[in-house]
Amino acid sequence: MATNFIHTYVSVDCVIFGFEHNMLNILLVKRDADMEDAKNLKLPGSLIYDNEDVDDAAQRVLYELTGIKRMTLRQFRCFADPERASSEVDKKWLNKAYQPNIERLITVAYLSLCKINRKLTNVSKYKQTQWLPVTEIPPLPFDHNKIIKDALIEIRTWIDRDPAIIFELLPVKFTVSQLHKLYETVYNKKIDIRNFHKKVAAMTYVVSLDERQTNVSHRAARFYKFDRKLYRKQQTTMS
Amino acid sequence: MATNFIHTYVSVDCVIFGFEHNMLNILLVKRDADMEDAKNLKLPGSLIYDNEDVDDAAQRVLYELTGIKRMTLRQFRCFADPERASSEVDKKWLNKAYQPNIERLITVAYLSLCKINRKLTNVSKYKQTQWLPVTEIPPLPFDHNKIIKDALIEIRTWIDRDPAIIFELLPVKFTVSQLHKLYETVYNKKIDIRNFHKKVAAMTYVVSLDERQTNVSHRAARFYKFDRKLYRKQQTTMS
DNA sequence: TCAAAAGTGTTCGATATACACCCATGC
């Protein structure tokens, strides 16, 4: 037997983005309920089962964490640095969380998007979860900081390829201002608001509702919604 | 021990593109030297070693196959369908090629680009290799046909993100006509030749050489080369 | 002189950018 071929467990890790306070936020979980160390956070993830595809494993992690079935998600990279799980703390945690002795761990990373105000019904092993702005992510175990760094690059590419997925980050009803700030945040640049209004008007699948903000101490903004059917129709009629 | 977590080998598979006769070609290998069945082809790949990152494993496969160190490559997806290696023929071959009994196999797929006329010095276990046009790929083992299908989508995205990598598919000296045909092939559409000349002229990193074709029975085309340093300089000066 | 591919400019429409003021609301 060629003992030098890797024989290993495989996990998935999910970088779940939410948008709030003009910041992208990431949903992290407490790695160990016992430890009250505030920095004891990690990306949600799981080893995959022996009859499970990685995409399904990611969906399972997301479902157990949020209670949402079929979240929008995207695999973006396999992380397999032989040293990625070799710190003493990480090895100790792995062997405590999963009984088998794990020498090395390969993970497949996923991006997902979530309406941050949505109530999450966590049924996972992680009892505590926390949204943290991307600018305030503490040092995390394994290579989770690197995974997040890559995810931040990947999210733009994803939106470039499929502009509709940005609406996953907004409430069902949203204002142009919210969408504007989200674009500015994702692309990290100022976008002229008048040109932006024109751009939104050109998106026929962003439809205005007969509803406005109430109880705001300024002119009330109109609400809009994203119409997925109109979007699909438009996409398919392009040659 | 939670026996239902996957514990498995992991492989890499490489989709190597070359450009010739106005077609994208893929470099396939004979899976089994014994069998003379012409269709006994597969993507080049390997199980990964226990101290090896997946990127390094892909570089190793490419090096052993082509003799080229540090080929341009890009990881594009992990394929982990539990059934992907479960046909009888595939299981039999796996267990013959690699002594350990392999029940399931997860693979990480890579894209790579190669100047098709470059002489390859194959030192891999595969004694026979073959360039095949993408339109003539026969049924392949495992999910290799699906991997190739995804690779064909991914190659465009890659070129969109990093226009320079398209030159990996051309000889060091090339004509505008060759570049034109390559673009038409990759994007599968006609591109107006006059507009294309303008576009090339705007690429300051494509520099014309004082050299022309010889012994062609028509007006001799000028040769150009891709200047990587100029390209990088241009990229970094963009805000 | 013919066949075959190389090379060359202009016009038009669409899209992106720059830019400043009035409007509605709650306090």
Add this chain to the structure above:
DNA sequence: GCATGGGTGTATATCGAACACTTTTGA
């Protein structure tokens, strides 16, 4: 009435698309 954010139009520059003829070379 004032502070706060919402909402609007025009002019210019840039980019991409359409379109046809002359040049060079070997046979």
